[in-house]
Amino acid sequence: MNDRQRTSGGEAGGGGYLPIAEHGLIGDLRTAALVGTDGRITWFCAPRFDSPSIFGSLLDAGDGGHWQIGPVEDIAKHQQYYFPDTNILMTRMLTGNGIVEIQDFMPIRAEGDPDHRQRLVRRVVSVRGSSRIRTVIAPRMNYGRDPHKVESRPHGVRFTSDALEISLQANVSLRAEGQDAIGEFDLAEGRSALFVLETTRPSRAEPAVDLVDTRAAEELFRSTVRFWRRWLSQSTYTGRWREMVHRSALTLKLLTHEPTGAIVAAPTLGLPEQLGGERNWDYRYVWIRDAAFSLHALLRLGFTREAQAFISWLTSCLRGARNGEHGPLQVLYSIDGDAELPEHVLDHWAGYRGSAPVRVGNGAAGQLQLDIYGELFDSVYLFNKHGAGISHDSWMDLCAVLDWLLEHWDSPDAGIWETRAGQQRHTYSRLMCWVAVERMIRMARQRGLPGDPVRWMSERDKIYHQIMEQGWNAQEQTFVQRLSGEAGQPPECILDASLLVMPMVKFLSPDDPRFRSTVRAIGENLVTDSLVFRYDPKVSPDGLDGTEGTFSICSFWWVEALARTGQIEEARVALEKMFTYANHLGLYAEQIGLTGEHLGNFPQAFTHLALISAATSLDDFMG
Template identity: 50%
Template sequence: MTYKRIEDYGLIGNMHTAALVGNDGSIDWLCLPFFDSPAIFNSILDDDKGGRFSISAVDAVDNRQIYFPETNILITRFGSDHSAAQVTDFMPGHEEHDPAGDPWTGDSGDICCSDSKVIRLVHGVLGKTNMRMECTPAFEFAGTGHQVERTSNGVVFTSDAGQKLSLTANCEFDIENGSAFANFALDHGESIAFVLEQLESSSATPTSFTADEADEQFKETVEFWRDWVSKCTYQGRWREEVIRSLLALKLLTFSPTGAIIAAPTASLPEEIGGERNWDYRYCWIRDAALTIDAFMRMGYVDEARGFMRWLGSRTRESNGSSDSPLQIMYGIRGEHQLEEKTLDHLSGYRDSQPVRIGNGAYDQFQLDIYGELMESVYIYNRHGWPISYDMWMSLSGILDWVAGNWQRPDEGIWEVRGGRKHFVHSKLMAWNALAKGLKLADERSFPANRDLWISARDEIFHEIMDKGWNEEIQSFTQSYGSSVVDAALLQLLNIGALSPRDPRMISTLKRIEETLVRDSLVYRYDPEESLDGLSGTEGTFTMCTFWLAESYTRAGRLDDARFLFERMIGYASPLGLFAEETGPTGDMLGNFPQAFTHLALINSAFILNRALDQQQS
């Protein structure tokens, strides 16, 4: 089996679903019709039987991939000594958000279908290029069979469960063992368009485009993305990297509901051959709230409103639960149960098993989500759209709950599966939830249980200083009574709980540098310790490196911050994308692309650029 590196993929999508396209012209991951649907092409999880949709030049000796500037349109180029061709891959965009009304009380309704098309426009660039197309779907994560039949302008694949997938193009198709093939040649200037889509009914007519019609779709999609990029208010030093990160985050939004997924993939490993393989195609409260912070800083209010609409629905569903007002994560439509299963028939990326779909962490208790949530609401109210009374009453009920439940141990930001602890970061974020709630209440003169919130806020802070501090190692620790440090402790500085000149913060930062930093890359906790209840190790956590750059910035260490930030930028994929983690040789690990990483890049770039400007003024 031959697997591409994770960084050898680009992402296309339409805010309903997304596809990974390799630099060899192969779509190796696509779920239809939505992000959380079973994959139709998933050879990234099993190169032998996972299915793919490939278009490549037969005699190519070189291939490379770029994004069309300021878009999510991919161009894969193939070349030889005497010929060249390119494949332009895109999905026409979908936007359903309503810019009017109160997002907190909105309701997206049912989402039953999606007009998702993958358009692959193949164009001859030089000489005569012999091309080959292969389409081999593997429905239901390669868990069910299918049949294929010719149509007047292509083929239709029908799974044993009744799912239909059409592929059209102006060429001859061959059918063999459930796959469709096409061999064709393009002279300079000639083009052919392939259109892949799911048919919602047996009577639906497959879409077919001429090359000129596909080119019009291409131009409309370019205009869609460039119009969206034009709203970005960031004009700083790293605009190209920030724009690419924003475009990636936009592809991770589920437009019908406003939910934001953590990543579009499932079970890409955090260690090759290891068991840390998770399904990230869901909406984490923490990740989405922090993504909204990044969007808001860059001028994107509509995305924030979409998420607030989704969040409002989740809050109304909670009905004041005494266990926890909110789950840590939900499905993209707000599903509460995300049953985790293993797909034992798939070998996993580079034999990394188990392959998991669903996510068993959905019922974990993670106290920190309320701190990230209130941070985003505070920024949204100040810079986006003033929150409503109804929204505030829902939030104040949550803050009452935080004030009465912050003492409980939890699974923490890293979703450990080895039991609950009193994580310092979790307590810090409970403090932040109450601190931001009080600031918001004061700024808007909202009614609030101020005495309760102030008392709990101050009690949390005292306890962090007492039980979260290890006098022997002169550092805050991951959890009470521990001697292990955690990169999440950087948030003590980044959210303003401690001054960069506080002796405890200075010594904690030094301890993190000594313990967790390897050649400028940052582990989330000691890689020699198995702190999450699982065997094996993992790579450095890319988001944490950007967190450290932000901490250096806030501490006034601007030379260190810029060096670290720009060195981390150098670990991006050739297309400017990041996975969750970085391996020892610079290879990417974990699900890809990762919202956490890209939002941390945006926030770090924003804060560092502002500090550098102030230094020069």
């Protein structure tokens, strides 16, 4: 048994649980799949990111479903890499007989192509020596809740449930066995086997046989290479950390739903922030906050088309905005802009390494989080400054949203970290309300747009003074998580890493003594070896049991705060340390545990956009 098999735990059904970091991501800008270093696809939802899973052994090794490909022989070593400048994943397995490589990718729809079909392609090549290969295709439809039939076809197998049909074509023989399909075959050196999976509505139509033609497969591979390289060639980044920045950009693009322009927070659900704990959320939706930061990161690299697509998606949300209980905008939406995302539990699934409950949907959609307005308005401001500019209708929608915010900015809310301990008066929320008003003033001045600048400036100044007076603990010399409750009373000294962004949003100069002392306090209490906790749940209970790892976006904010306060060498070391916590492909989960393990949903957009921001900012400071 090799090291990774020992690590996986050996549970029945799919080879156990690989560490979260032992996965790569492929996708087609509509959905995505996780591929383990052992050749297993452990997570795949189709046809969209937020569709029910087909393969879900990531969250239940026994009953979740998976697709395994690999040599029958003992494997001495696993390796993964991306084909250069693409999102085509190569998994290599070294045995005593030679080397086997699995090439996994999803072809991208060509612009204007009405005949494109969603496909997941797996090509297995015997690079050196001869190997006997075994594959097990074990789908479990609708999070493993729907039964399906399996039937052999002339060039593969078909899996059919009431709601979904999976056509799997192959140029090797497969046999139906129970709910699964299995194949074993020999590959001589230099030869390959090809598998093409398609998902459709149930029908009697025969699949096209030419999909498993080797020449057709090679063209699919090459066209996918061309797409990713052509896209990446738009990047204007020429700094010191090109490989990590471009991998983050490619990952953000993978998390973009091309038909709508929406950017999902992560392609997964239910991955735990603490092994065995209850902090397991569904991140396959569009957080206004995450998407706005992503737009900022992509604009810094020159990807204006993605910015335009996101603004179009955002415009549709603004157009449908209504002043409900929690304001005109929700914290998160579906990729279609749907506001209804009820949270429920898949109680038939064990959860990743026993981390239950496994939740689908997200109750945070019903929270009041005032900070989203600042992140939203800041992203629109940047697009208006560096992109094509916003339309008249969009401006009027923004003015209507701002009118609501001016009446409600002093309300308690759930805050950026979406705590479930009741609403509080969060300093970061006030900070981003200040950003929202300030950016609207800037846009109105820059373009001569209509508004009420006298009122706007008056409210902006009120927010500023409230933060400086009620969000500052003079005794400890730091800004804190929550504003003081009573006039003249100092706020409780609860540190929060989100306050590291103060100079990034132009609220304070990085040389301001108050900010510098806040950085010092966070460094002494929330930072360990460049890894940063977002807050201390023991000091600031968040309504959930257990603990969590360090928050990767905060770690990159730490890098940027060090750079802005003139600690360039410390910032560079912190950034290089953070790079060592990436997985073997340069991907990051939401959190990093104190022993370096990845925790939470994977990969996470929030983390990768913060990496881009930290690297580009540090480049600027280093000259």
